[in-house]
Amino acid sequence: MELIINMGLLSMLAMTAIAIVRIKDLFAVAMLAGIYGLISASFFVMMDAVDVAFTEASVGAGISTLLMLTTLAITGRFEKADKKSRTRFALPLVLLTGALLIYGTLDMPSFGAADSPVQEHVAPRYLNDSAQEIGIPNVVTSVLASYRAFDTFGEVIVIFTAGVGVLALLMRTDLPPISSVKNTASMEEHMVLRIVAKMLIPLILLFGLYVQFHGEYGPGGGFQAGVIFASAFFLYAMLYGMNAARKVIDSSLVQVLAALGVLIYGTTGVVAMLSGKNFLDYSVFSEDPVHAQHLGILFIELGVGLTVATVMIIIFFTFSGRSQVEGERD
Amino acid sequence: MLAHLPVLHVIIPMMAAPACLILRRRDLVWFVALAATLMSFAVSIGLLLQVLESGPISYEFGGWEAPWGIEYRIDLLNAPLLLLVSGISAVALFAARKSIEAEIPKDRHALFYIAWLLCMAGLLGILATGDAFNVFVFLEISSLSAYTLIALGKNRKALWASYQYLIAGTIGATFILIGIGLMYMMTGTLNMADLSERLPEVSSSRTVFTAFAFFIVGVCLKLALFPLHVWLPNAYAYAPSVVTAFLAATATKVAVYILIRFKYGIFGFDFAFSSLPLQSIFLTLGLAGIFVASIAAIFQDNLKKLLAYSSVAQIGYLIVGLGLANETGLMATLLHMLNHGLMKGALFLALAAIVYRLGEAKLSEMHGLASRMPWTMAAFLIGGLSLIGVPLTVGFVSKWYLVTAALEHDWWPVAGLILLGSVVSVIYVWKVVEVVYFKAANERTAEVREAPLSILAPTWVLVAANLYFGINTELTVGITRMAAVSIFGGL
Numbered sequence: 001m002e003l004i005i006n007m008g009l010l011s012m013l014a015m016t017a018i019a020i021v022r023i024k025d026l027f028a029v030a031m032l033a034g035i036y037g038l039i040s041a042s043f044f045v046m047m048d049a050v051d052v053a054f055t056e057a058s059v060g061a062g063i064s065t066l067l068m069l070t071t072l073a074i075t076g077r078f079e080k081a082d083k084k085s086r087t088r089f090a091l092p093l094v095l096l097t098g099a100l101l102i103y104g105t106l107d108m109p110s111f112g113a114a115d116s117p118v119q120e121h122v123a124p125r126y127l128n129d130s131a132q133e134i135g136i137p138n139v140v141t142s143v144l145a146s147y148r149a150f151d152t153f154g155e156v157i158v159i160f161t162a163g164v165g166v167l168a169l170l171m172r173t174d175l176p177p178i179s180s181v182k183n184t185a186s187m188e189e190h191m192v193l194r195i196v197a198k199m200l201i202p203l204i205l206l207f208g209l210y211v212q213f214h215g216e217y218g219p220g221g222g223f224q225a226g227v228i229f230a231s232a233f234f235l236y237a238m239l240y241g242m243n244a245a246r247k248v249i250d251s252s253l254v255q256v257l258a259a260l261g262v263l264i265y266g267t268t269g270v271v272a273m274l275s276g277k278n279f280l281d282y283s284v285f286s287e288d289p290v291h292a293q294h295l296g297i298l299f300i301e302l303g304v305g306l307t308v309a310t311v312m313i314i315i316f317f318t319f320s321g322r323s324q325v326e327g328e329r330d
Numbered sequence: 331m332l333a334h335l336p337v338l339h340v341i342i343p344m345m346a347a348p349a350c351l352i353l354r355r356r357d358l359v360w361f362v363a364l365a366a367t368l369m370s371f372a373v374s375i376g377l378l379l380q381v382l383e384s385g386p387i388s389y390e391f392g393g394w395e396a397p398w399g400i401e402y403r404i405d406l407l408n409a410p411l412l413l414l415v416s417g418i419s420a421v422a423l424f425a426a427r428k429s430i431e432a433e434i435p436k437d438r439h440a441l442f443y444i445a446w447l448l449c450m451a452g453l454l455g456i457l458a459t460g461d462a463f464n465v466f467v468f469l470e471i472s473s474l475s476a477y478t479l480i481a482l483g484k485n486r487k488a489l490w491a492s493y494q495y496l497i498a499g500t501i502g503a504t505f506i507l508i509g510i511g512l513m514y515m516m517t518g519t520l521n522m523a524d525l526s527e528r529l530p531e532v533s534s535s536r537t538v539f540t541a542f543a544f545f546i547v548g549v550c551l552k553l554a555l556f557p558l559h560v561w562l563p564n565a566y567a568y569a570p571s572v573v574t575a576f577l578a579a580t581a582t583k584v585a586v587y588i589l590i591r592f593k594y595g596i597f598g599f600d601f602a603f604s605s606l607p608l609q610s611i612f613l614t615l616g617l618a619g620i621f622v623a624s625i626a627a628i629f630q631d632n633l634k635k636l637l638a639y640s641s642v643a644q645i646g647y648l649i650v651g652l653g654l655a656n657e658t659g660l661m662a663t664l665l666h667m668l669n670h671g672l673m674k675g676a677l678f679l680a681l682a683a684i685v686y687r688l689g690e691a692k693l694s695e696m697h698g699l700a701s702r703m704p705w706t707m708a709a710f711l712i713g714g715l716s717l718i719g720v721p722l723t724v725g726f727v728s729k730w731y732l733v734t735a736a737l738e739h740d741w742w743p744v745a746g747l748i749l750l751g752s753v754v755s756v757i758y759v760w761k762v763v764e765v766v767y768f769k770a771a772n773e774r775t776a777e778v779r780e781a782p783l784s785i786l787a788p789t790w791v792l793v794a795a796n797l798y799f800g801i802n803t804e805l806t807v808g809i810t811r812m813a814a815v816s817i818f819g820g821l
Binding site for chain 1: 334337341344345347348349351352389390391392393394397398399400437438441442444445448451455461463464467468470471474475477478481482489508512514515516517518519520528532535536537538539540541543544
């Protein structure tokens with residue numbers, strides 16, 4: 001049964017990918033990309049990788065679709081026809097890459113095999129000892145937030161870099177102050193949408209907080225929580241207009257918060273250093289080693305959530321600020 | 331604090347970058363960025379001394395021992411490169427303050443320095459880490475920030491160049507990730523030292539072969555090996571001048587380092603050269619790259635593009651050194667990584683000075699410029715001589731060892747081609763010298779003044795390094811020889 005579901009999901013993935021390549025209507029492409037994310041997430045669930053699935057669902061199916069739509073608001077809906085056909089070189093290259101990947105699967109240990117190297121070398125300690133060493137049920141969080149916390153710090157910096165990049169290239173400094181312009185929300189007539197959104201937004205925010213603080217016990221954590229938190233914000237901005245959103249949180253404050261998230265994460269490491277331990281060694285936070293791990297993970301997840309949420313908002317603000325200005329020029 | 335030396339050079343810029351976003355004021359941000367870079371540089375010096383004195387240093391993040399946790403590992407292979415990256419970054423940042431005034435809008439300066447810090451932190455992190463996945467994370471940091479830095483170029487084509495680089499770089503990074511993923515699947519570990527112990531057991535499997543193939547192609551895209559170099563000339567030509575100086579001197583070198591580290595340090599010499607005909611692939615592509623790119627350089631009018639093509643050619647030399655597959659060849663490559671960083675740094679900073687005065691660096695508009703900007707052009711000339719490989723410059727030293735390595739095999743044609751490559755570089759350097767030294771100044775160049783000291787001084791620091799390490803070769807040759815011996819001795 002599982003095999004059939006997997007085959008079904010994978011062929012849907014392939015079909016979606018081919019459709020994305022062929023369709024010229026970018027609105028449809030953005031939607032398909034969201035569907036692609038959702039199918040991937042389902043596939044990950046089938047593989048028992050619920051944390052990855054959760055991230056893929058919130059990022060791939062959720063926020064990246066929204067950002068693509070925001071981009072389309074600036075660029076226009078249809079792809080320009082490309083006169084040159086590029087498939088002549090690209091197709092053989094893609095086929096070769098695919099063939100090599102399939103060749104590589106020939107000697108792979110079968111999926112989930114208990115005697116595969118992945119199950120026998122490093123992972124057993126994570127599975128067997130993390131309950132004593134870190135004391136939380138979700139092993140994925142133990143690995144991400146403690147054993148390999150430096151990778152996660154790197155990932156937060158990657159998100160932060162993306163925010164810096166978008167600001168550096170697209171930021172408008174000539175936006176009119178909020179008070180001077182009339183708030184023009186494109187959805188003003190959609191009363192039902194607006195009221196439903198008003199009811200949903202607090203729930204989304206609450207869910208975001210739940211995901212943030214529940215990452216130690218179930219799938220979740222700062223990354224997913226940050227994205228969910230930001231999407232509540234996007235919803236508000238889309239239905240009530242950018243100016244209303246900018247009144248809620250000022251764009252320079254968002255930038256300070258994004259930096260603050262990284263600093264919280266980094267300071268957690270630096271404090272350990274100043275107390276004579278290695279960077280990100282949480283044992284300095286408490287006498288009880290398990291309690292210390294809890295505190296350390298709490299701090300860094302806070303940093304992750306803050307930076308992810310605010311960088312998403314930065315990207316959204318900057319893109320929409322762009323379309324606002326382009327719109328006025330038209 | 332001495333115990334934390336192995337990580338401080340990465341942590342300092344990683345903490346300084348967000349702090350700069352809060353500070354915002356561009357002069358202050360410049361100062362903080364420069365201070366952070368100088369601290370990283372000082373830490374790198376300390377690390378090199380420590381490695382020379384007591385051998386490789388390991389640092390375990392979070393107090394978790396490897397392979398369960400992430401480890402930084404500083405040895406003779408990466409310590410000199412840490413020094414190169416942080417040193418060039420510091421020198422170029424000195425010049426940046428004046429140089430970007432004319433190239434980047436004022437309200438972007440703070441963000442520019444933040445992206446710079448992130449890029450440097452990323453490159454240093456790749457060098458220092460002993461964990462294969464951690465390489466990928468820091469590769470993402472350095473790449474994303476490099477795309478940003480390049481796209482900030484004055485010319486609108488910078489956006490397109492950065493986009494091309496983004497596509498090529500992302501494919502490269504994905505291939506690297508596929509390689510690392512397959513390696514993990516077959517060994518159950520991500521730690522480099524651990525990987526090198528466990529890979530031989532499974533090295534005959536087709537999965538490991540696939541991992542190796544994907545990894546090599548991915549890295550070669552990142553290091554712009556001919557014919558995967560297409561993204562490089564435009565990216566270097568349209569990026570802000572100081573960014574070109576920084577990236578040209580460091581980014582491709584770091585990619586070459588990844589190649590060496592994985593090829594020798596993880597897969598092992600025997601596997602690397604027996605599973606794929608890598609020796610002949612590297613020799614052929616390296617030599618082809620030297621000639622195709624050098625000849626392309628001859629026909630460029632934009633000097634930044636000319637030097638960018640020359641960079642592709644120099645990458646050819648680095649790869650030829652690896653293709654020779656002997657100790658001297660590896661040593662020549664390591665030496666040339668450092669030396670090429672010094673010469674390209676000096677040359678591109680000299681171009682930054684020219685761009686500052688002329689607005690661009692087009693050869694057709696530089697008639698008689700040497701009489702107007704004597705110091706800048708003298709720096710360019712010395713850098714050019716070093717590029718050719720004239721004695722008393724660093725370029726001579728590394729080419730000498732490269733030719734020696736070829737002769738150890740008795741491969742006269744390879745040695746001959748390496749020397750012929752230098753002759754081609756004489757042509758494009760001479761082309762510039764002829765225009766700026768021997769043509770009369772025209773209306774455009776007549777009014778030009780010498781570049782400001784804040785750009786000139788950093789340029790000459792690197793020029794001096796080119797000469798110093800060209801004459802006193804003891805330090806660089808000594809360290810790279812020890813590194814090559816330790817890699818080959820460990821087989």
